[in-house]
Amino acid sequence: MEPATPVRTRVRLVDVAELAGVTKSVASRVLNGDTTINVRPSTKQRILDAARTLNYAPHAGAKALAGARTKALALLVPDLMNAVYARIARGAYQRAREHGYVVLLAEDTVDSNAQSDYTDLVGAGRVEGLLIASARQGHPLLDSGQLDAIPHVFVNRSVPGSGRSLTVDLQGASQIAFDYLKGLGHERMAHISGPGVLMPAQEREKGFVAAASAAGYPAPFVVREIFDEAGGFRAAQQIIEARPDVTAVYAGTFSQSVGALKALRRSGVDVPGDVSVLSYDDLPLAEYLEPSLTTMSLPLLGLGQLAVDALVAQLQGTPPRDIVLPEKPIILERESTATVRSPGTA
Structure with a gap:
């Protein structure tokens, strides 16, 4: 009986990063030819050598995203399980498709690997614009300077002085x-x-x-x-x-x-x-x-749609501005509320 043929596992970017002793973000930017990254020549060579040693080949989809016009937008949300952001994402996806774009989702967590995923998207030029729905204070993107080089909109949050916040009242x-x-x-x-x-x-x-x-x-x-x-x-x-x-x-x-x-x-x-x-x-x-x-x-689908409209307008050269969604919330009265009970009544 012949031995079973071993299953070939595709080498991942993280494998290259670990062999080279660098972060996944740094490996990604070097392998994608990012000229803005500041690393030692020896570090760059170590990453390239690791990629050759492991026969690393970027996924076809990742290669496509590295093009000059990716027609891709990224939506950064604080929690994929939160129904509020699921509906904002649906509205964004629907409107982006009408404009000829796709929306990539990234979850904002304090996990360093998760953070590198969306900083990679920005740093390597894999997306044309960014929708930031995270409400976390001290976000790394805000302090990194990366946002200066990419159109972006803050969704369902207000960043004072940004001039590009889209909020509900x-x-x-x-x-x-x-x-x-x-x-x-x-x-x-x-x-x-x-x-x-x-x-x-x-x-x-x-x-x-x-x-x-x-x-x-x-x-x-x-x-x-x-x-x-x-x-x-x-x-x-x-x-x-x-x-x-x-x-x-x-x-x-x-x-x-x-x-x-x-x-x-x-x-x-x-x-x-x-x-x-x-x-x-x-x-x-x-x-x-x-x-x-x-x-x-709440008009959350409309919020996601309007966010994409605002971002696409920036991509077309329109100056950004703060926007407050004009639609007001509507009370849907059900059984959990009632007229206050008078003292002494049963």
């Missing part, structure tokens, strides 16, 4: 949320915000607190937690323990709302009899929760 959305809960008779409210360093969380929180102050209402009780179900669960527990008099909760994300509903139910709090819950953002799942969740419907 987050403070205005929170004003709409406050007015809705106020109209139901609620005065003692709480807000589940996000990490304080994130711009969207800051703006939503600022708008909600300002709306209460302008109406002469008590300051909302604010809890800052991460943007997921566990964060919403913990935040609702804090609200129950610290402010049992609260009758309405405005949550900053859909995921936080789901966690808050579970925490309230587990603690024996009736929704909406004791506490109404309103979610910033909407998903089809809202209709099938128990109780069904009242939400704010």
